[in-house]
Structure formats: C-alpha cells, structure tokens
Amino acid sequence: MTLAIDFDDIRQAAQRLAGQAHRTPVLRSRSADAISGASLFFKCENLQRMGAFKFRGAYNALSQFTPEQRRAGAIAFSSGNHAQAVALSARLLGMPSVIVMPQDAPQAKLDATRGYQQGVAGSEVVLFDRYTEDREALCRRLADERGMTMIPPFDHAHVMAGQGTAALELIEDAGSLDALLVCVGGGGLISGCAVAARHLLPDVAVYGVEPEAGNDTQQSLQRGEIVRIDTPRTIADGAQTQSSGLLTFPVIQALVKGVLTVSDAQLVETMRFFATRMKLVVEPTGCLAAAAVLQGAVDLRGQRVGVIVSGGNVDLPRFSALLAS
DSSP states (O other), X not given: XXXXXXXXXXXXXXXXXXXXXXXXXXXXXXHHHHHHSSEEEEEEGGGSGGGBTHHHHHHHHHTTOOHHHHHHOEEEEOSSHHHXXXXXXXXXXXXXXXXXXXXXXXXHHHHHHHHHHTTOTTOEEEEEXXXXXXXXXXXXXXXXXXXXXXXXXXXXXXXXHHHHHHHHHHHHHHOOOSEEEEEOSSSHHHHHHHHHHHHHOTTOEEEEEEEGGGOXXXXXXXXXXXXXXXXXXXXXXXXXXXSOOTTHHHHHHHHOOEXXXXXXXXXXXXXXXXXXXXXXXXXXXXXXHHHHHHTTSSOOTTSEEEEEEOBOOOOHHHHHHHHHO
C-alpha cells in the first residue's frame, strides 16, 4: 500500500517552515531519567509558535494554496490548537480564516484564535456543541457556502508532513533513538513523526499514546480497521477525536509498534512533574507521551527515548486547579 506521505514530503515541509516555525528545544531531565530508567529527550512543542506542534502542519498546508484559494481563505474545525495554527498561518499568509470550535473549548484557546484573526477581514470563530453536533459536517457546509478551502486537523497529507518535521528535528538534535513516544488524537502528528523516524532510524520503535477514555486508535489496531467511538470525556481535549483518519490510520498500521493509554489522573501527575521539575507549562494532551513513560505504561529502561511534548495551551485557572487537585 502506498502511504499518504513519504520522507521527501517531510523534507519539503521543513523547507517551507524554515524561518516561520520555531526550532523548539530538546530538553533533558535527570529526574525524568531516574523515574523511567531511560534516557529521555523531550521535544518541547509547547514552546512552538502559538504553543503547539499544530503550527507546523497548518502553515505547510496553507502555504501551498493557489492564489484563488488564498483570496477565499481557509476554514477548519478544531478544539483549539489547530484552530490557532490555521488562524495564525492564514494571517501570516494574508488570507481570511473561519474556525469552527466547540463551545466548551478552553477559553485561552478561543481568545488566542480570535486574537490571531483580529483585523483580518472575513475571519471569525463559529461555535458548536461537540457532544450533539457534527463539526465536520458544519465545517463542510460553511466551506461550500463561502468557497473556502477546508483544512482538517489531521487527515490531510500536507498537515501530516508538516507535523513530521517535529520528529525530524528531534532526531537531528538528539541523535539515535531506540523508541519514540507521540500523543494520538486523529493521528496527524504520529503518522508524520513515524514516517520521519522510521526513515532516519529504521529500527526505532514508535509508540502512540491515547487517553484511556478515548482509545479508538488502540482499538483500531487491534481490529485491523478504523473504529469510531463516541466523543470521549477526558481532560486531554486535543485527543477527543472519535476515530483515526483515512490517511493517518494506514501509516499507523504500517509504522507504529503499538498504542498505549494513560488515565486523566496520570496526565495531571505528569503536568505536575513538568511544572515542578522542568518549569514547563504543558497542557493535558501535551502530557500524553510523557505520561506513558513516567507513569509506567511502558517499560523502556536502558533505552534512548524521544518524547514529543505536543502543546502548552491551557487556561491558567484550569491548570492551577488540576495541579491543586
């Protein structure tokens, strides 16, 4: 089977992102190494432009629009990080954006998205109920009405290739790895990262990590087909997807060793670790990969392990409340 992207797509995405995306740091922690028994290398996408890895995929996709597409603009649906990424990328590229967001999205993500759209004619945020409305159907209807190009949050080849540049940079900076841990929502990040990692390090074991309440990709791998679930109730709002994508799942099947799960309580403990030991603000979804190795969901003792810290966009009152719980 021919996969949706290959390593050349990721290399080309890296060229488009040069000078636009931050080259985020790869950080170490003696405490994390002691807890896990492994040598951990944290790729800190919480320090990426707009606070998450999503900028990589959004900018890579929008930068390839035709002049006609740019005039009409981009439309996307997102719980927050892809929303901000598309809004910021559209602004940088001089086009309008319409973002369909859940009405219960973190206020910080809503405010940031609207902030990126400020002053750009034709841009707005449209709210919906994530538990009763179909966000993709709503987005497609608005796209048809307004002639805009829809950029989905994960199931798009240009988005996947852009996200894969995170793993490319991690391996360039950290060197050889035995394993790579990546959070899983719809699969855009892990599919891109798996393509990059397995090209550069053919023997690396790539693991995805989902919240326990939203383990659709884990179920899909077990059944050999895409499994769709109800919208999961988890503090990891960026992983509240109902299924993997038609483009992302074949990549996961081909290149990912397995998908692990962690609980919301384990995510809070990992948020606390990042805040107290590494002085980093990391959102719950951003903690998924780290939680798997720090909370014992997988034994990687003695190995060199890359960990994608995917984002840091969380309301500060919510962040404080979770850490105090």
